[in-house]
Amino acid sequence: MKKKREMGLLNIVMLGLSGAIGFEVFVLLDYAYFHLAGPNIIWALLFAGVVNLLIMLSYCELSAAMPEVGGEYTYIKTAYGGYVAFISGCFRWLASVFMAALAAVTFTIQFAFLLAIIAPEAQSLILTQIPLISVLVIVAFGALEIRGTKRLGSVIVVALIALFLVFIVGGLIYGLGPIELPTEPTLENFSGVLAATGYVFPMFFGVRAIVASASLTKKPGRNLPKGILLSALLIVPLYICIAYVAVGVVAPEEIQMSVPLLSYAAGKIMGVSGWILFSIAGMVASISALGTSLTVQSSIARGMSRDGYLPKILLKVHPRLGTYHVAIISGSFFVMLLSATGVVPFLGYAASFGALLVFAVVNLSLLKLRRDKPNMERPFKTPGYPVTPFAGILLSIALLVFPLLIGDVNAIDALISGIGLTALVVLTYYLRMVGRYRTKIALGGINLGVGISLAVLLLLVEMGVVELVFLSLPSYILLFFSLVFLIAGVLHVTTSSRGRKKRIN
Amino acid sequence: MRGRKTLALVVGATQTLLAITSLVLACVLYLDFFNSQSLLSQTQESLNLYVFGLLTLSFLSVSSGLFLIVEWVESR
Numbered sequence: 162m163k164k165k166r167e168m169g170l171l172n173i174v175m176l177g178l179s180g181a182i183g184f185e186v187f188v189l190l191d192y193a194y195f196h197l198a199g200p201n202i203i204w205a206l207l208f209a210g211v212v213n214l215l216i217m218l219s220y221c222e223l224s225a226a227m228p229e230v231g232g233e234y235t236y237i238k239t240a241y242g243g244y245v246a247f248i249s250g251c252f253r254w255l256a257s258v259f260m261a262a263l264a265a266v267t268f269t270i271q272f273a274f275l276l277a278i279i280a281p282e283a284q285s286l287i288l289t290q291i292p293l294i295s296v297l298v299i300v301a302f303g304a305l306e307i308r309g310t311k312r313l314g315s316v317i318v319v320a321l322i323a324l325f326l327v328f329i330v331g332g333l334i335y336g337l338g339p340i341e342l343p344t345e346p347t348l349e350n351f352s353g354v355l356a357a358t359g360y361v362f363p364m365f366f367g368v369r370a371i372v373a374s375a376s377l378t379k380k381p382g383r384n385l386p387k388g389i390l391l392s393a394l395l396i397v398p399l400y401i402c403i404a405y406v407a408v409g410v411v412a413p414e415e416i417q418m419s420v421p422l423l424s425y426a427a428g429k430i431m432g433v434s435g436w437i438l439f440s441i442a443g444m445v446a447s448i449s450a451l452g453t454s455l456t457v458q459s460s461i462a463r464g465m466s467r468d469g470y471l472p473k474i475l476l477k478v479h480p481r482l483g484t485y486h487v488a489i490i491s492g493s494f495f496v497m498l499l500s501a502t503g504v505v506p507f508l509g510y511a512a513s514f515g516a517l518l519v520f521a522v523v524n525l526s527l528l529k530l531r532r533d534k535p536n537m538e539r540p541f542k543t544p545g546y547p548v549t550p551f552a553g554i555l556l557s558i559a560l561l562v563f564p565l566l567i568g569d570v571n572a573i574d575a576l577i578s579g580i581g582l583t584a585l586v587v588l589t590y591y592l593r594m595v596g597r598y599r600t601k602i603a604l605g606g607i608n609l610g611v612g613i614s615l616a617v618l619l620l621l622v623e624m625g626v627v628e629l630v631f632l633s634l635p636s637y638i639l640l641f642f643s644l645v646f647l648i649a650g651v652l653h654v655t656t657s658s659r660g661r662k663k664r665i666n
Numbered sequence: 667m668r669g670r671k672t673l674a675l676v677v678g679a680t681q682t683l684l685a686i687t688s689l690v691l692a693c694v695l696y697l698d699f700f701n702s703q704s705l706l707s708q709t710q711e712s713l714n715l716y717v718f719g720l721l722t723l724s725f726l727s728v729s730s731g732l733f734l735i736v737e738w739v740e741s742r
Contacts, residue, residue, distance in 0.1 A: 501697065585725070592729075604730050611726070645684070649677050649730050656674070656737055 168378045170388055173371055177392025179318040180370025182325075182399070184450045187443035188267040189361050190404060191422045192506045197569075198357035200408050201350055203401055205357035210397030212358070212560065213365035216520045216553045217393045218543045219527045221386035224372045225541040226530075228381035232372035233523050234464060240526035240533070247470045249522045251586045254461040255579060256515030258492060260363065261454035262499035263508040264447045269294045270505070271443035274424050278433060296497045298451070317449050324442055325403055328423075331430040332406030352567045359560035359572075360506070362513045364400060366520070368392045382540025406430075455496070459488035470590055495582075510564060510575035517557045524553035605653030612646035615639055671741050678734030685728035692720035 168176070194202045223236040231238075233253060238246035272294075276283045371389050378384050407426040424443060428436030463485060466475040479486040499508065527550045530537065543549050564572035592600045619639040621627045694702050696717050703713060 498693075501693070581721075588725075601733060604726075604733060607726060608730055611723075642684070645677055645680050648673065649681055649734060652670075652674055652677060652734060652737075653730065 168374060168384075170384045170391075173374075173378060173384055173388030174391050174395075175315050175318065176374055177368045177371045177388055178322070178395065179315055180367035181365060181392060181396045182318050182321050183367060184264055184267050184443060184446035185361075185364040185367075186400065186403065187271065187421060187423055187439075187446060188263065188505060189364055189509050190407065191420075192509065193357040193360050194404075194408065194422055195413055196506075197360060198350075198353045199413050201354045202357055202361070202404050202408065205354050205361055206364075206400050206404050207397070208354065208358040209362045209365050209560075210393075210400070212553075212556045213362070213368065214390070214393050214397075215549060215556065216366075216524065217368060217389050219524050219550050219553055220369055220372060221389050221541050222539060222543045223523065223527060223530075224375050224385045224389065225382045226537055226539045228375040228378060228385060231464065232369070232375065233519055234461075236526050236530075237522055240529040241522075243468065243470075245522065247465060247468075247590060248583075248587070249519050250461055250465050250470075251583055252515045252518045252522075254458050254465075254492075254586075255582055256512050256519070257454045257458040257461065258495050259499060259508050259512040259515060259575075261451055261458065261492075261496040262502075263505065263512055264451040264454060265296075265298045265496065265500045266503055266505055266508060268298055268444050268447035268451065270421060271424065271440045271447065274421055275437065275440035275444070278436060296501055300493075300497070317445060321442060321446060322399070324438065325399060328427055328430065328435075328439075329402045329406050331435070332410055332426070335410065335430045352563065355559070355563040356567050356569060356572070359513055359517070359564050360509055362560060363509065363516065365393070365396060366516050368396070386541040455489060455492060458492040458496075459485050462488045462492060470593060472593070499578075504571065504574075506569075506571035507574050507578075510569075510572045511579055514561055514575055514579055517561045521554045521557040524550040524557070601653045601656065605650045608646045608650030608653060610650075612643050612650055615643035615646065619643060671738055674734045674741075675738040678731045678738060681727045681731030682735065683731075685724045685731060688720045688724035688727065692717045692724065695720070 410426040424439040427439035
């Protein structure tokens with residue numbers, strides 16, 4: 162049954178703010194402030210807000226023209242067809258998976274910070290076991306997602322806004338220290354600011370959550386662009402004020418990176434109660450984001466599965482609970498693997514990169530649709546076309562490239578991991594598209610190749626021509642592996658042909 | 667026919683097990699659990715290569731193993 166369009170402008174703005182204001186502010190400011198930009202983080206937040214606004218202008222036009230289920234996936238599919246939409250869907254999925262991992266790690270860090278007051282002896286234990294505890298958090302909340310949970314998005318965002326306002330007013334009353342913004346721009350400052358802009362970008366792009374509910378919006382041609390722009394505009398001054406107070410209260414050399422900036426600043430402004438309040442707020446926001454990200458990744462995976470790009474098993478519904486347990490469990494596995502790194506900057510960059518690539522493709526889609534479908538009904542047109550979408554593409558790429566140019570190891574790791582995971586998904590796509598028969602033939606060939614290579618290696622080791630330096634495996638183990646791969650190769654090649662005959666008959 | 671089915675199951679299960687072992691070993695090496703990097707006393711570059719090799723082997727092995735297990739399940 163088709164759902165009614167019943168969301169007004171206020172609901173839309175609240176949805177945008179719920180998407181944007183979350184756990185990111187509790188975790189991303191730390192690295193950006195202490196390691197990348199220092200007090201210039203205020204400029205980084207302003208730049209990130211402006212870039213987000215530029216990109217959201219394209220979202221306004223596309224969502225008003227196509228107020229349907231699917232958001233970015235629908236826009237890209239309309240412009241470029243299935244394959245590009247699938248790749249973009251993968252990037253979007255990756256961003257959600259990295260975001261979920263970041264939320265789990267943030268929860269653990271905030272919990273450790275809270276324990277510093279309640280049980281200081283337990284804090285060091287938590288801090289040394291961040292990866293393990295993050296994985297346990299994902300297992301617990303993954304299970305809750307499978308059971309089915311109710312969202313409290315609007316309640317949490319109202320509570321967070323109230324808390325931030327108290328923080329800002331409290332900070333101004335407490336008195337801010339001198340904030341030393343450099344008067345002369347230098348290359349070092351500039352590159353640090355741009356790297357920080359890319360890093361804090363996930364604090365802003367949650368506004369796009371609005372397009373996911375486009376099919377439920379009243380008068381979408383008018384309300385969607387207004388809602389997206391209002392939300393994107395409102396969060397910029399809010400974040401700048403929060404950062405301004407935090408930077409004014411805490412000097413860069415005052416604390417180490419393992420301490421969350423906002424909770425520490427709240428502790429200085431409001432005393433122990435502020436410390437506890439902000440730690441709990443960070444934990445609640447992280448849990449909420451973890452649940453949302455697990456749901457989002459599951460819905461993206463199911464969308465691609467419905468279109469035939471991924472296995473149909475992802476669409477399986479739990480017979481008793483009525484949730485998509487296979488999609489949630491398979492996504493949670495990747496989230497656990499990533500959160501086991503426990504490295505916040507790596508996860509932050511990776512989440513940002515995935516989203517930036519999707520944004521670049523969305524802007525490209527806008528350009529293509531304007532050219533290919535000039536008569537399409539467009540209740541909202543992006544001002545400054547074609548400069549605006551071009552700027553959106555260039556800035557998305559620039560934010561992706563700058564952290565790499567300054568040689569940030571976390572950014573490089575994030576990019577390599579992202580490429581690896583994308584390659585895995587693209588490979589799955591090709592395996593799916595070429596069909597089972599051809600895949601088995603290919604796998605058979607590869608298995609035979611590996612088996613023969615291992616046998617040759619064994620021979621060379623036995624003859625003393627080469628020496629195993631990494632793991633000195635005994636000869637019989639190498640022989641066993643070689644046989645396993647050879648038999649697997651023969652089985653694949655022979656059963657495939659029988660399967661094909663059966664299908665032809 | 668029966669022997670072939672059993673062989674598919676045994677080889678499939680062995681390859682899946684091998685994939686899981688390789689994956690765990692790659693994670694232990696990359697994340698330096700149990701001080702594994704210094705225990706093996708390898709350079710960072712060679713360790714990255716080994717991790718990449720283990721991940722590739724793991725992916726190939728699990729794909730092949732699962733196909734064989736699916737074949738066994740379908741032939742039951």
